[in-house]
Amino acid sequence: MKRVSLKDIARLAGVSPSTVSFVLNGKAKQMRISNALAEKIIEVARREGYHPNQVAVSLRTGKSNMLGLIVESMSGNFFASFARVIEVEAAAHGYKVVYASTENQQQKAHELVSILGHQQVDGYIVTPTPGMEEDIRALAESKKPVVLMDSYFPGIDVPHVLVNNYEGVTKGMEHLIEKGYRRIGFVTVDLNLVQMQERLKGYRDSLQKHNISEEHILYVHYDFERERAIAQVSDFISGPPGLDAIFFATNYLGLLGLETIHRLGYKLPDNLAMICFDDHDVFRFYPPGITCIRQPVEEIAKTALELLMSQIGKTNGVTNTKVEISPSLVVRGTS
Amino acid sequence: MKRVSLKDIARLAGVSPSTVSFVLNGKAKQMRISNALAEKIIEVARREGYHPNQVAVSLRTGKSNMLGLIVESMSGNFFASFARVIEVEAAAHGYKVVYASTENQQQKAHELVSILGHQQVDGYIVTPTPGMEEDIRALAESKKPVVLMDSYFPGIDVPHVLVNNYEGVTKGMEHLIEKGYRRIGFVTVDLNLVQMQERLKGYRDSLQKHNISEEHILYVHYDFERERAIAQVSDFISGPPGLDAIFFATNYLGLLGLETIHRLGYKLPDNLAMICFDDHDVFRFYPPGITCIRQPVEEIAKTALELLMSQIGKTNGVTNTKVEISPSLVVRGTS
DNA sequence: CTGAAAGCGCTTACAG
């Protein structure tokens, strides 16, 4: 049951460990080792079921072949989809992924430092929360490969990839306006995040572009209880001024909208249109007919990983790259 | 920007690396190192921001302080909740968690072997799928700490923890019967999994116990397209024999039920009751009034981790332990 | 073409 080591293979093949290492790492040619010998070594390794001890490799090379994925929360469909894509893509590059969720302010710093401190990962993909600014800065300054996603810090030069929030909202607004809606409410959250600002701007610019002067914005408080938020949303939907469409600026807000629909017994004000900026996959829980601005998670994830890989590849510092992915408009059909 | 090593600390403190190692690993007493010296060393380490290189520790000790969590799918609320609990609990024991999802048959074996082969994790928590039987057996035979959850293989002696499926279904059935429902349909999946068998048995035994002879079972085919499944479920709900209650045996089936509700425009047959074996958290997407048998994810996760830790602790072989957690009945209210 | 040797950063018997 003992694991076979490189040395074992060397002994079995009658060569030195160095030779085995060269062959198994594809440097046979380069080291001008005869084909016959190389094949023999490979055969022995295969037969004995040899797998290099990655821990030893890591210690020796200083690379762990692991990536750290730090997200806000592990419960949530967005994370789930995201993580899966990252995992698959990373595997294609020969990397494994270690996850950490920040959940709350305190822990996040700890997690970061802990993983970082032990230098066990070769790079990071992070969904930053407002409190992480300094951690990210530290990471960037120590020249660690990092990619931010879903948000970023305007003051820090780190590559980031996110959905084009502005475009998403304007797309949705165009859709509504084209269908004749005019009294369009916008439900957002009172958090000072850059992506929220962009979404709000999209709403306002769209109205302005079409000469609609009525602006109806509901700011849901960041950390109210759910019930209170639902009450707010419910009032917003049902009360004056008699909106004919509602735009939910986030996934979570859309869910509050869904709950409101439930509460109202699925009896919405006549023809009320609902549209929502969707993370991912919550979509399918909405009733048919609801429109969503879908975040292209797969694309975001893939892009983030590419960005990270290119950083790891060159190792010579990090350039600030911003990639914005276009979201698409999807109408919840009956399938 | 160079990381400080143990040797650096030793030099700075004017002692040998061994002494530093002893002190930092809490073996000062045991090695009868003077308090003064120990404190000095600790102070130097703190000041220099020393963190041991875990890779080196792993190589030397043969322990990685990492756990492998292998699940069927990373997208899904069950995984998300589960993973979070495991992560937190593992951290409390000083372990990190590496995730891998099997998604499909081919990859799973690969993943397993790959992680296992590189001996990078100290133990495994696995949600087994039918095809993994041999992998699990191999793991168990090599005396690796493993805990199965959510399912298990009757033929393999590996500790496992799962919800008490039988109890869950009977609980739900009692609930329905008590409320006067008699024509209760059971929607299940035609997969030969031990937990499905137990759920079905719970349904049948409950009927029998109350002398209800009408058995209405819908077997939804394991890998049909979604539309076809929905059609089946829809027929089952609306068609003869005029069921007055439906029991969905899994989370996924419950979602098909939800979709059916959507399709029917929320107009269910009069007073039709729906009950569903819920993984986790999908619950909140259902309309109010629906009853769920809730899997206590947190408890399952914690138990699984405890089981794993105790195995890792003693290292002397694995005993077959089965832990069944009681699920609870929850009615989706308006909050 | 191939091997002996150093070294990645630790831990831990072993010898004072």
Place this chain on the structure above:
DNA sequence: CTGAAAGCGCTTACAG
């Protein structure tokens, strides 16, 4: 009480 030394399993200059 404390230090010198071996060794975990690899990779990679270096020397033939």
